[in-house]
Amino acid sequence: MTRRRFVQLSAAATALFTAGGKAQLLYAPSLTYPAVKVANLAQVRTGEPIPFNYPDASSPAILLKLGRPAMGGVGRERDIVAFSALCTHMGCPVQYKGGRLVCPCHYSMFDPAKGGQCYQGLASSWLPQIPLRIDAKGDIYATAVMGLIWGRAKNV
Numbered sequence: 001m002t003r004r005r006f007v008q009l010s011a012a013a014t015a016l017f018t019a020g021g022k023a024q025l026l027y028a029p030s031l032t033y034p035a036v037k038v039a040n041l042a043q044v045r046t047g048e049p050i051p052f053n054y055p056d057a058s059s060p061a062i063l064l065k066l067g068r069p070a071m072g073g074v075g076r077e078r079d080i081v082a083f084s085a086l087c088t089h090m091g092c093p094v095q096y097k098g099g100r101l102v103c104p105c106h107y108s109m110f111d112p113a114k115g116g117q118c119y120q121g122l123a124s125s126w127l128p129q130i131p132l133r134i135d136a137k138g139d140i141y142a143t144a145v146m147g148l149i150w151g152r153a154k155n156v
């Protein structure tokens with residue numbers, strides 16, 4: 001099971017245990033993420049990444065407008081996505097090059113249009129995707145992290 005799948009299951013499952021007809025919460029992971037403004041739609045350009053930190057100052061992340069629809073993409077073209085910028089192999093900061101996220105340390109490559117899927121290199125799990133929300137003013141907010149950020153026991 002991948003780390004991403006584990007976190008998805010943990011978040012979705014909030015496992016319930018039935019004892020004596022009463023449901024009891026066995027596992028309630030801390031999923032209280034801050035909503036952090038990353039940029040406004042007016043600032044976002046195709047192919048020009050916007051670095052930010054999320055969910056805290058020690059966690060680099062990257063916002064991208066891909067110019068093509070993407071898994072989890074927001075905006076009119078569903079092409080705006082964000083990811084943790086720490087490679088899932090050993091935590092080097094990934095860079096956006098030629099439509100993909102590339103780790104300069106050992107050359108793992110991740111597809112930002114496919115949820116951060118690793119398709120080449122030593123990394124064994126996907127880059128954690130950061131779900132986004134856009135408000136009526138066009139402000140783009142980071143709202144959570146789908147998957148465990150490299151080097152952490154928990155994201156928040």
Ligand code: FES
Nearest residue numbers: 087089090103106
């Ligand atoms: S740290 Fe990214 S591939 Fe090794």
